[in-house]
Amino acid sequence: EPEVTQTPSHQVTQMGQEVILRCVPISNHLYFYWYRQILGQKVEFLVSFYNNEISEKSEIFDDQFSVERPDGSNFTLKIRSTKLEDSAMYFCASSGTGGNGGYTFGSGTRLTVV
Amino acid sequence: RKEVEQDPGPFNVPEGATVAFNCTYSNSASQSFFWYRQDCRKEPKLLMSVYSSGNEDGRFTAQLNRASQYISLLIRDSKLSDSATYLCVVIVGGSTLGRLYFGRGTQLTVWP
Secondary structure: OOOOEEEOOEEEEOOOOOEEEEEEOOOOOOEEEEEEEOOOOOEEEEEEEEOOEEEEEOOOOOOOEEEEOOOOOOEEEEEOOOOHHHOEEEEEEEEOOOOOOOOEEOOOEEEEEO | OOOEEEOOOOEEEEOOOOEEEEEEEOOOOEEEEEEEEEOOOOOEEEEEEEOOOOEEEOOEEEEEEOOOOEEEEEEOOOOHHHOEEEEEEEEEOOOOOOOEEEOOOEEEEEEO
16 A cells, blocks of 8 residues: 655754654655644644645744655655744645545654754 | 544443544534544544445444534444544635644543
């Protein structure tokens, strides 16, 4: 079964540092998403991306966040200056049809900001 | 505003039991509905979509009541492997690529 691959699985960073979370979506998918889940809380939408541009973003996705599809396979989330409250599990997801909710999620990157 | 609300549980049931989870959503423009399953520290995985007419997938039955803005999931003949957190998820109309709104989840533990 096709998978969404995320790296690294766990990243520890110091407050104020920049981090890049990487995702390889399913190869024939065109719609990409980032979600996050703070420990013990619900999964929250960050951003959706299609055709090399952001389609929608949440209020969480402020100026410190950016996304990029630098080549034909990777989809990255950059956090410019990490804060303690950015500590969370970050999930990438992709979809072949967009909008129908049948996403495939990656196994996540656990980001710990110290 | 909490778009999706669920009873957090936990629900602790013996193998073979029938268990039901409920969920309410606040936005009447919600147009698509799902149950996802999340194992501890893992990614959410789609369990089933929920249709207005209700739908069944093996031991799992989902129901949607648009008038009451209420979604349910019934699990029959519970297995140990059903132990997980069940997430109620909606898509609100107008979201181009289907932004998912998740509930906090209902935790289920099935014991032998």
